[in-house]
Amino acid sequence: MQKITSVDIFAGVGGMRIALEQSALRKKIYHKCLLACEIDKNCKEVYQQNFLDCDFLDDINKINKKNIHSIIPNHDILMAGFPCQPFSSAGVVVRNFLNRSHGFKDKNQGNLIFKLIEILKLKKTKAFVLENVRNLARHDNGKTLEIILKELRKHFYVPDPKILNAKDFGLPQSRERIYIVGFLKRKHENFLFPKSINKKTLIKDILEKQVNKNFTISNKLWQGHINRKKRNLLNGRGFGFKLSKPKDPFTRTITSRYAKDGSECLIYQTGKKNPRFLTPRECFRLQGFPENFKISRFKTHAYQQAGNSVPVNVVTKICDSILDYLLVHKKISIGKVA
Numbered sequence: 271m272q273k274i275t276s277v278d279i280f281a282g283v284g285g286m287r288i289a290l291e292q293s294a295l296r297k298k299i300y301h302k303c304l305l306a307c308e309i310d311k312n313c314k315e316v317y318q319q320n321f322l323d324c325d326f327l328d329d330i331n332k333i334n335k336k337n338i339h340s341i342i343p344n345h346d347i348l349m350a351g352f353p354c355q356p357f358s359s360a361g362v363v364v365r366n367f368l369n370r371s372h373g374f375k376d377k378n379q380g381n382l383i384f385k386l387i388e389i390l391k392l393k394k395t396k397a398f399v400l401e402n403v404r405n406l407a408r409h410d411n412g413k414t415l416e417i418i419l420k421e422l423r424k425h426f427y428v429p430d431p432k433i434l435n436a437k438d439f440g441l442p443q444s445r446e447r448i449y450i451v452g453f454l455k456r457k458h459e460n461f462l463f464p465k466s467i468n469k470k471t472l473i474k475d476i477l478e479k480q481v482n483k484n485f486t487i488s489n490k491l492w493q494g495h496i497n498r499k500k501r502n503l504l505n506g507r508g509f510g511f512k513l514s515k516p517k518d519p520f521t522r523t524i525t526s527r528y529a530k531d532g533s534e535c536l537i538y539q540t541g542k543k544n545p546r547f548l549t550p551r552e553c554f555r556l557q558g559f560p561e562n563f564k565i566s567r568f569k570t571h572a573y574q575q576a577g578n579s580v581p582v583n584v585v586t587k588i589c590d591s592i593l594d595y596l597l598v599h600k601k602i603s604i605g606k607v608a
Contacts, residue, residue, distance in 0.1 A: 273300040274593070277342065279330065279350040279386060281308040283316045283565075283575045285557060286349040286401070289585035297593055304343040312571045319564045330385050338392050347592065348390060348398040351580050352383050383418055390452075391425050397592050398426075400450040401580050404433050407448055418450070426452035427459050434588075436558075436581035438466035442473045442520040443556040445581055449588055453595065461595050464587035474516035476555035477537070485546040491531060492544045513538055513545055524553055526577035529570045550576060558582030 274294060278287045287303055294301035307327040308314050314328065325343075327333075333341055383400075390398055407415050415431070422428045429451060436445035451461060487495075499510030511533040512522045521535040528534055528548070536545035548556070550565055550572035557579045566572040 271298065271300050272597075273302065274347060274596075275302050275304050275343075275345045276347040276349060277345045277389075278303055278306040278324075279348060279389070280352050280382075281306040281313070281317055281349075282310075282351060282579055283313050284321055285559065285580040285582050286351060286399070286585055287321065288559065288563075289580070289582045290347065290349060290589045292582070292586045293589035293593055296590070297597075299593060304345055312566065312568075313575055316564065316566050316571075316575060330382060333385065333389070335388070335392070338389060342389055342393055344393060346396045346596075348386070348393075348395045349585075350386055350398070351401040352386060384421070387418075387421050390422070394454060397453050397596060398451070399585065399588055399592065401585070402448050402450075404446045404448055407431070407433065415448075422450070422452055425455065427455050427461075428452040429459070429461050429463075432463040434463070434584050436556075436584055437471060437520040438468075439464075439581065439583040439587055440467055440469040440471060441556060441558050441581055441583050442471035442476060442518075443522075443524060443581070444520050445523045447580070447584070449584075451588065451592065462591065464591050467587075471519050472516070473514055473518050473521060473537075476552050477516060478549055478552060481546065481549060485549060486539065487532065487536065487544050487546060489544065495531065495533065495536070511536055521548075521556060524548070524556055524577050526574045528553065528577050529573035553577070554579075558584075558586075 276287070276290055278284065281287065284306070287306070291301050291303075303321065303324045305325045305327060306317060306321070307330050308317060309329050311328075314326065318326065327341065386400070389395070409415070419428055419431070431448050431450045433446050433448050436443045436447075449463070451463070453461065495511040502509045511531075512535055514521050514535050515538045524534050532545075532547040535548055537548060538545055550569055553573060553576035554563060554565055555561075557576055558581055559576075559579070566575060
C-alpha cells in the first residue's frame with residue numbers, strides 16, 4: 271500500500287486535513303499527518319478533539335532557519351490556509367479606516383506567507399496547496415500575488431492559481447477562494463485544477479430537521495436588518511442581509527462574523543416567524559465537514575471556526591488532482607507502507 275505524509279499549517283479546525291484524508295482514502299493511499307500548527311487555542315481544542323495522532327505547534331513564528339529541520343518533519347505535502355485578513359476586501363477597508371497596514375506590511379499576519387515559503391524550500395516538500403481569499407489576486411493591483419508566485423517558482427513548479435467556488439463542487443454556498451498548488455520542479459508541468467462537478471445544490475439539504483427557537487432572530491434585530499438595508503440602498507451601497515429560502519440553490523459566503531447578526535444568510539421561516547440563524551452544525555455542513563466532526567460547545571466559537579474554514583469538497587478535489595499528479599509522474603515518488 272502506498273503512503274503519503276503531510277503537515278497542516280494554519281490548520282484551523284482541520285478542514286484541509288479532512289480533504290486530504292478523504293482523497294487518500296478514496297485512492298487507497300495510507301495518509302499520516304505528522305504536524306499541525308495553529309495559534310488559536312479554541313481551534314486547537316477542536317482540532318485535537320477530532321485528531322489525536324500528530325504533533326502540534328502553536329505558533330509558526332517559533333520556527334526559524336536554525337531550528338526548522340528539528341521542528342518541521344520531512345513530509346510529502348504541505349497544506350495551509352494562510353491568514354487572509356491582510357488581503358481580504360473587508361480586511362483592507364478596516365485596516366485603512368484604523369490607519370493600520372495591510373498586505374505584506376502587516377507584520378503580524380501579512381508576511382507569514384514567507385515563513386511558509388521558507389519551510390517549503392528547506393524541507394523540499396513534494397507538493398503543496400495554499401488557500402486564501404479571492405481578493406489576494408487583486409491586492410495591490412496584483413503585485414502581492416505576483417511576488418508570492420515569483421518566490422515559489424524559484425524552487426517549485428507552480429501553475430497559475432485558480433479561483434474556485436464551493437457551489438460548483440456540491441456545496442450550497444457561494445464561496446470563492448484562490449488556490450495555489452505547487453510541486454518540486456520536474457520536467458513534467460501539466461497539472462490541471464479540478465473542474466466543476468455540476469451537481470445541483472439546495473440549501474434545504476444542509477438544514478437540520480428540528481431547530482431550537484433560540485435561533486430565531488429577535489424583532490429588534492430583524493427590524494435593524496430591514497432598516498440597514500433600506501439605508502444602504504438609498505446610499506447606493508447595495509449591502510444588507512440576505513434572506514434565504516430552503517429551496518434556494520446556495521447561500522452567500524459564511525464568514526467568521528456570522529454570529530454577530532447572521533446577515534450573510536438568514537433562513538426564511540413560514541408563518542409569522544422571523545427568520546433564523548443557521549445553526550453551527552449547518553454552517554459546518556455548508557463547508558462540507560462530515561457529520562461525525564466534533565464542533566465547539568461554544569456557539570460563537572463554532573460560528574467563527576466554520577466561517578474561517580475551507581470548503582472541504584473543493585480541497586478534496588484539488589487533493590485528488592495532486593495525488594494523481596504525484597502517482598503519474600513517478601520521478602516524484604511516494605513511499606510504501608512497510
